[in-house]
Amino acid sequence: xxxxxxxxxxxxxxxxxxxxxxxxxxxxxxxxxxxxxxxxxxxxxxxxxxxxxxxxxxxxxxxxxxxxxxxxxxxxxxxxxxxxxxxxxxxxxxxxxxxxxxxxxxxxxxxxxxxxxxxxxxxxxxxxxxxxxxxxxxxxxxxxxxxxxxxxxxxxxxxxxxxxxxxxxxxxxxxxxxxxxxxxxxxxxxxxxxxxxxxxxxxxxxxxxxxxxxxxxxx
Amino acid sequence: xxxxxxxxxxxxxxxxxxxxxxxxxxxxxxxxxxxxxxxxxxxxxxxxxxxxxxxxxxxxxxxxxxxxxxxxxxxxxxxxxxxxxxxxxxxxxxxxxxxxxxxxxxxxxxxxxxxxxxxxxxxxxxxxxxxxxxxxxxxxxxxxxxxxxxxxxxxxxxxxxxxxxxxxxxxxxxxxxxxxxxxxxxxxxxxxxxxxxxxxxxxxxxxxxxxxxxxxxxx
Numbered sequence: 511x512x513x514x515x516x517x518x519x520x521x522x523x524x525x526x527x528x529x530x531x532x533x534x535x536x537x538x539x540x541x542x543x544x545x546x547x548x549x550x551x552x553x554x555x556x557x558x559x560x561x562x563x564x565x566x567x568x569x570x571x572x573x574x575x576x577x578x579x580x581x582x583x584x585x586x587x588x589x590x591x592x593x594x595x596x597x598x599x600x601x602x603x604x605x606x607x608x609x610x611x612x613x614x615x616x617x618x619x620x621x622x623x624x625x626x627x628x629x630x631x632x633x634x635x636x637x638x639x640x641x642x643x644x645x646x647x648x649x650x651x652x653x654x655x656x657x658x659x660x661x662x663x664x665x666x667x668x669x670x671x672x673x674x675x676x677x678x679x680x681x682x683x684x685x686x687x688x689x690x691x692x693x694x695x696x697x698x699x700x701x702x703x704x705x706x707x708x709x710x711x712x713x714x715x716x717x718x719x720x721x722x723x724x725x726x727x728x729x
Numbered sequence: 730x731x732x733x734x735x736x737x738x739x740x741x742x743x744x745x746x747x748x749x750x751x752x753x754x755x756x757x758x759x760x761x762x763x764x765x766x767x768x769x770x771x772x773x774x775x776x777x778x779x780x781x782x783x784x785x786x787x788x789x790x791x792x793x794x795x796x797x798x799x800x801x802x803x804x805x806x807x808x809x810x811x812x813x814x815x816x817x818x819x820x821x822x823x824x825x826x827x828x829x830x831x832x833x834x835x836x837x838x839x840x841x842x843x844x845x846x847x848x849x850x851x852x853x854x855x856x857x858x859x860x861x862x863x864x865x866x867x868x869x870x871x872x873x874x875x876x877x878x879x880x881x882x883x884x885x886x887x888x889x890x891x892x893x894x895x896x897x898x899x900x901x902x903x904x905x906x907x908x909x910x911x912x913x914x915x916x917x918x919x920x921x922x923x924x925x926x927x928x929x930x931x932x933x934x935x936x937x938x939x940x941x942x943x944x945x946x947x948x
Contacts, residue, residue: 518793540759540785541796548763566759569788569811571842574737577760592788594813594849599842623790623818628862629855630813636848643847 511687511721513714514563514672515706516697517554520546525706527557532711535561537672537695538586548581555585561693563672565590567618572603579607588614590650593640594630601644614647619662622652622675631658638665648672648692653681656689663690676713683713684720730906730940732933733782733891734925735916736773739765744925746776751930754780756891756914757805767800774804780912782891784809786837791822798826807833809869812859813849820863833866838881841871841894850877857884867891867911872900875908882909895932902932903939 512534517526518541530536536558543551543566555562564582568575568591579589589608595601601617608615619637620630630637641649648670651659662671670693673686677699686694694717696710703709731753736745737760749755755777762770762785774781783801787794787810798808808827814820820836827834838856839849849856860868867889870878881890889912892905896918905913913936915929922928 518796539793540789541793543763544767544797544800547766567788567793569786569813570759571840574758574760574786577737578763581763592811592813594811595840596842596844596847596849598844600840600844602844621790621814621819623815625815625817625819625821625859628815628859629852630815632855633848633852636851640844640847 511692512694513710513717514561514693514695515700515710516565516674516695517542517701518697519701520550521554521701521706523550523553523557526554527559528707529700529710530558530560532707533560533714534693535563535587537563537565537590539565540567551582552585555582561588562586563588563590563616567592568604569595570600572600575600575604576607579604579613583608583611583613586613588616588648590616590618593617593619593637593644594633596640597643601640605644605646615644616648616650616670616672617641617644617646618650620651620655620658622654622681626652631655634661641666650674651691653686653691653694656685659686659689659691683716684724687717687721688724730911731913732929732936733780733912733914734919734929735784735893735914736761736920737916738920739769740773740920740925742769742772742776745773746778747926748919748929749777749779751926752779752933753912754782754806756782756784756809758784759786770801771804774801780807781805782807782809782835786811787823788814789819791819794819794823795826798823798832802827802830802832805832807835807867809835809837812836812838812856812863815859816862820859824863824865834863835867835869835889835891836860836863836865837869839870839874839877841873841900845871850874853877853880860885869893870910872905872910872913875904878905878908878910902935903943906936906940907943
């Protein structure tokens with residue numbers, strides 16, 4: 511429950527550790543790993559006491575996805591892949607590999623950009639059939655569309671919902687958690703700020719205040 | 730026209746150069762780049778006289794995809810992304826960035842694994858609307874489903890069609906080219922063979938023989 515810091519460019523390792531001290535975890539993206547390397551990504555994960563999510567938006571056939579995640583198994587807790595891949599030959603095998611290694615699968619159910627309305631959000635029935643089939647630990651749904659989060663929360667009460675799109679992409683901290691998300695993902699508003707740890711603390715507190723507020727409204 | 734060698738694990742650089750001497754080009758995947766690094770991927774591209782395709786199956790919002798391709802601009806000729814993303818906030822911006830840098834966009838239109846039938850191939854009308862909107866240079870369609878290639882060839886006479894799924898994934902060399910593809914993509918059957926250059930030569934020749942054969946049938 512709370513804030514996950516999205517890291518899409520290399521940060522000093524001490525900073526990752528300190529961000530994990532004030533947030534619930536980190537989500538490390540491919541742009542950061544390409545620039546800083548696999549070893550950096552492993553050390554960053556090892557320094558973090560929270561939830562470590564590797565976000566490469568996996569979207570390939572099974573044997574390629576297996577080769578992509580292999581160097582990060584044992585370092586990251588959860589791996590994000592696209593639900594539109596379907597099960598056999600892709601997510602079914604990925605899910606098995608992750609389960610065997612004690613890692614969690616998180617499937618993208620919808621995205622935060624306007625283009626998501628052109629395909630992803632038009633075929634939510636098919637996407638949910640894949641989610642039912644593959645049964646991931648968590649889902650990614652956009653903070654910019656709280657109704658989508660609300661629908662997924664009602665449909666999947668037991669799954670973690672991770673919501674990107676907070677901050678630079680437009681959603682206000684707290685909106686997604688109030689709509690039913692477990693984690694709000696914030697990147698640039700934290701890592702591009704002059705004092706990232708202070709920014710993370712402030713946003714984590716905004717998320718928490720909003721959560722209590724919407725809890726009160728709901729009660 | 731011809732054979733593209735898929736490289737999904739690090740190869741000695743001399744080998745990439747020699748494979749490019751007998752094939753039409755190479756497609757370098759994320760598993761190889763994670764293990765060998767960005768500098769290796771740049772040097773491998775620089776050593777290749779053919780078409781250089783970077784295949785990360787891009788599937789994120791625009792600013793993340795821009796950060797992913799940036800280190801490879803000027804080294805690779807074409808970049809593969811998922812049509813599933815839609816235009817605004819994703820492929821529209823990616824297309825503009827690539828065009829500005831003289832690089833080509835290739836969109837996945839369908840995939841080679843069975844799971845592709847669960848979503849991708851059920852929504853081909855929506856996928857084609859995105860292709861119409863974004864207007865990429867090329868398309869990826871599975872050699873394992875020649876009918877899909879034929880349909881895309883008729884619908885998009887001017888676009889390059891790249892067909893993975895030849896060899897280890899089950900399609901016979903030549904099938905995709907006969908169905909209308911411009912390039913057949915072969916990975917493991919070449920790079921895992923004891924003599925990759927010889928294997929590439931043989932498969933390139935099979936593709937060429939099939940192409941002439943299907944041309945004769947058509948005539």
